[in-house]
Amino acid sequence: MDGPDLTFSALVAARLLLAYAPLPEALKHDHQLSSPLTSYSRLREGIYLFEHGIDPYSGGSFRHSPLLLSLFSTVLPLTPYTSPLLWTAADAVAAWALVRIWRLRTGAKTTSRDGQVAAMYLLNPYIFLPSLALSSSSIESALALLALMFACRGRASASLLTLACLWHLSLPSLLLLAPILLLLITRPVSRLALPQPLGADLKRTLPLLAEFSAYSMLLTFASTLVCGNWDWVEKTWGASLTLPDLTPNPGLWWYFFTEMFDHFRPFFLMVFSVHLLIYIVPICVKFQHDFLYAAFVLIGVLALFKPYPTLSDPGLFISMFSLFPEIYPYLRHPIVTALIHLHASLLLPLFNSLWLRQGTGNANFFYASTLVFGVGNGAALLDAIWAGLRIAIGKVEDGYEVVQE
Amino acid sequence: MLRAIPAIRRRLRGGGDPNAARIRRRQALANKAWQGLPYIRIVLFTVGYLWLLAIPSSQFGQRTYIDENALQPGQVHTYWSWNDVHRADRVLEDLERLRDQNATSNEIANYAVGEFEKIGIPARIQHYSFDTVDGVLEGTNAYAVMQSPRASGAEAIVISASWLSRTGEGDGTLNLRGVATVISLAQYLKKYSLWAKDLVFVISDGYLDGMQAWITTYHGAAQPNLHAEPLTLSSGVIWTAINVDYPGHSFSHLGIFFEGLNGRLPNQDLLNSVSLIARHTGGVPVLVHDHVDPRDTPNTPSILPAWLPEALKSNADVQEYAVRARNIVRHMNYQARGAASGVHGLLHRFRIDAITVFAVPATGPHGFHSLGKILESSLRTMNNLLERLHASFFFFLLVGPGTFMKIGSYLPSVILVGTAMLFSGLGEWVNAGWTLASPPPLGGDEKTEKASAHTSWVQRPRPVLQAVSIMAATHLLGVLLFYALNSGLVPSTVIFLLFAILPVLALQLVSSPAPPSAPLATVLKAFNLCFASAVISITSVLNFSLAAALAVFMGLPLTVASSSPSQPKRVVKYALYSVLALGWLVLCPEETRKAIWNWEVLEVWFAPFICIVYTPLVLQAALACSLP
């Protein structure tokens, strides 16, 4: 057992200890850590109803995917003892996938940074707090990283199957389909510094696309068999499109649609949903020399504009920074971004409790903090895009500057 | 004509490439900002601190007013009469008898329950016990729930009196007349059918512990070290509560105490209405806390220091300043420590707006009669409420009974200090990143931090990772410190020495970065300042007083903290900063003990905050000094 593996297992062990540490129950209800689509209590409720012969999708509170429902009601029962283990395992798998991606990117068997990359994920508060709250968003992050990892290794079927599962868990992650398909026909090594037009033939993605749709079809039918009807579609995927549950979260949607006039609601719902799709093509075109980076940027977009984000979505984005050390010197305002994130991450919980627990502040307090958080994430996203493009120019000597025109 | 346009454009844009021009402009601006930075910092600091000092001045502040229209304070005719006063006197006699035969809290509670039952109000007792570091704390509460006619029982008002008065923070002075008032008030209020909410009467044992036990059980909140009987009578949601404290024989002024746990304040409408009622219905002058204004009571000593020249002492503005300053300092002392200034403070945690009316002991002229009228009218006002008090009236600074400051008028002071620290931190950050001597390092190593912006400077790697890990380590150390204090086993001097020495020793483990990269001290200081400023400016919204205290204790010290070439100097600096960080352990052990007690019994966040946030931050500054 050599250095990196040792550090890795040490980190996982630490996380396991943390998972079993006596933590306040309030963590599970925290709005930053788990959204209505990923909340552990709602998952438990759904499983309870399912096991007592009541269709969980007939009500409004349970919005998890039927996959999770069937998984946790049969194979992996959720108990106070197993759940922390499962969620820590999910994080461990995700971190391992991240390290594998890093190795595949560098092409080295083991590198000195493996430990750092793993730590960047396992010790990232945005990652481990939601997983302590047993929010199923940790599972989504794990699936996303797995799909990317398989794609980097060129394992098409595995990658597409994972992606299909991810898609069933959260509809917006469909954004990752394009970069992953393209990643499968290219190689994950870093070409940011020397961009070149896409060499591979796009037609090769068509069979992969077919395969993906086959998998998702399969899963859809499986889910319908589990539930016995199609209600789950409207309850799980529909939720991300119609936003029926306005529980606060760090994202930009909830307060907007709390305050929205009823007759404009459908229009803006459409705008917000379609807006997500706009980013796919340009980013994939611009980063056609490095689709892993494109996927990374799209994950950043998701973290920012998802309907029901939790902290683990920006967490995933931030952790993935560790895959691209070459861009660090070209980031524009890292310290500013970091400070905004610091303020936002302090403001979110405080203003949430000020509004909902103490009752001295009102909703605008928390809304303001989510705006700050959005600005922070946006700054991070812009930094990433800028650095990813700027690196191609390389260093310039004194008296010269790089600008866009 | 057309040929003229490019010329004009050139004139506007300056010659050459527009991009270059734009960048030059930006660089010039950046350079200006950079040159100005020290002055900006100084200005921000001075303005911030001066603002803090200026808060009590008579120029600030505005008259209080009632925001919620439903309250209608003092609009009702009160019927509290001398018969009721006599009844209160009779109850008082019984209570005094109980006191003389120093009855157990059980007997007292049973007496109160008996009195309530006699007038047809269901009443029960509640035993409770806390186990704390100082041992077990036991007592018995008595409470009664009067179901109002035609009320659904979904809302309730609490009228409470604790057995111990708040005099000297519960130094043993009995609140006999307060208890008598509540009991006789219950007899009196039963006669009327106009109550829209249930009335809950609580005679809580001890000073704070009794009410804490009762209200915690009422809301079913779990508290590990509290063992309390479940309540067998229940009512609905409590919006407002009023706590009666009447220790003396009779009173001259009515003091209003409003600070709650963790710096939470009640809605200002409540205390404004009560003070309005006190002045108009009861004809009793109102005070903030129990500060009698020396100007309208001749034979009280002046609160101005003796060494001031007469001219100043007689100056009206100075006197006003002194009076207000006294109120604000008292208020900040409560709020910063997160301590409750009375029994009411415990209710704030449950979104109940509550205050204590404190009958300031004196030889008259007021007694049960005026207090009863004031309470009756206040309760009628609370009864008028159709909604929870919600106007954003929770952030205020009550400088005088009729004068207050809006958040906008005092918050900037602290924010300015925070901003100054932020700028200093950013300045340090830039300093750390740039040098002229060293050759440009190769990118790729993630310790090399990012090029800050568009300039032709040679940059050097910044040891970010070490700095961050040092900060994390200090905060973990803070957690250890907190547990060490909670255990109460280790004497505080030992803890002080231990936690003062530990960081330096631990520091030896950290490999200080190689010459090309920036000195660790600079980066550490930069991060330390940024983090501290974030903490201050965010705390200021939750608990202004705490933020102000932090601004005073951390603002300048952290900014001036810097390493120095000579070893002994560094040691001295480190010693000084560690005293600033941990000195409270040895200098004010009593406060420490109280803070821990507050954490254990009342779940006040002050102690953990100091241990886990304040101390580590200052320790980081100390380390920044000790580093070469």
Add this chain to the structure above:
Amino acid sequence: MRWLSCWRASLVLVLHLAAVGAASEQFDEDLTIRPLRDGKLSARFSFSTLLKDATPRDPQQLSSDDEAQHYTLFPLALGQILREYAVTELHLTLNAGKWNYDAWGYPEEPGVGTGAELWAWMGESIPASVDQRWQGLRNALAGLFCASLGHLDEQRTTSPALTFQPEGSLPNFTYPHQLRHATLPSEHVCTENLTPFLKLLPCKSLSGIASLLNPHRLFDADWHGLGVHVRYREDVGVEVRLTFQAIFDPVRYSQEKRRDWSLRSVFDRSIERACPVARSSKVRVELPRGPSPYSITPDPTAIIDGVATYVVDASEEALDVAMRWPTEDTFEYPNTSEAPPLTELSVRRTLKGTNQAEAQLTLVITNNLPVQVTTGYLETMPWLLQFYLHTLRAHVNGVARDDLVSILSYTPPVPHSRPALLQAVLTLPPSSTLHLTMDVVKPFLRYTEHQPDAQRGWDLPPAVLVPFAFGEGQNGTVAAAHGRRPRRMYTPIMLVDLATPDFSMPYNVIIMSCTLIALIFGSVFNLLTRKFVVVRVSPASDAQAAAEQRQQQR
């Protein structure tokens, strides 16, 4: 003078009605007065009109015209509504206050839930579905009684058939009958509801027992409620019963704190004359069983097992029943902690926790009998409070006893549309207390869905308990041991405060959010679309100069 004319009018009425009415319609009224142990006085007015040999309308005939209806005593306004919406059985209660079962025992009229409660049995039909008619019915009643029953919409309507069995009989129509039930706990009852109520009486409040219904006193009572009950009795006819129930507090009224009462002291009126069309008109007074001696005047017509009955006849002198306890100089309240509760069960239902996002629902049920009691438990909860059923826990003095709870049916709520319906059976061990706790979540509403007084929160309907099996009745289906039909117990209502958005913000929020999104969108596409160029900014020299400056700043 006015009185005289009135009197004449009613006399004419009598002669007229005596001819027509008596044949097909009957009107009986009675007043039951019950002194309570805590010095209070329970009074129940009941006015029942029977439409002989009438049957409810079959909803299948709704398309065709209804046969003509001729009412003389039967309230026409109500009758029309019943025919129009083909209602077989109807129960409407409007109550104010919290019924104190422990001290007052079971009420004569079981429906004492705070606020408005409406439930009806209607036959399903093709032309007009039950739900359409239910909507029409509640709107019509809202108009009739000036109550905001229109709010009893599908967000509050459930069908808890186990708890609300028909009190009459259901004719067998083409399709089976269905139950619709809804409660509106925040409805306040006052004069504007009483006036239309009195209008439905044949003698209004001019004569007979109804003349005691004096708004000034009724609405000063500790508890009051009015009810309308329509049922179909096989082979007898359709019966409408208008009831008014109130709890008075004579001790509060009297200066010297005595519990003596008389009709005049309580209602500030006495019965001047009988209602001429009433077939029977009685005042019943339940005689106290307590040790302290009492006197009752005038002498009752009859005393049957502890109940004194007065027949209100056309006699000229006014009837003013009075009861005195001569030996008491002031009333001694019984000690509530020692006096045993008057009902089998004592229930407390509260919402713990003050967080606006989640809370805990606790139900504390004490079984006061030495035998095991099995009770039905019904929650009809609007989606304003959503249960986490998997957290439902039962404890008996600290020991977990989840086996005591068996859930019969649960319909999860649907936000913005449907309430939750939870029907369970609780088994209560002899003379013990059952603690039921369940976590609940509070949803977040759109700003258009909040009430005008949003900060007050929402009143939640009472839960209903039906103790139906006593003694060793293990299986829930055993009929009540005491032979009488099971009686409903209503818990107090609750107030839930939901988090509110800022109602003045819509435009600001739309502007700010959109600005942020547009900003990021714009910058991203800026970066993606514009091309990078390297420009020569300045000779290195002035960079050097800037450098020196910077050095000096250090």
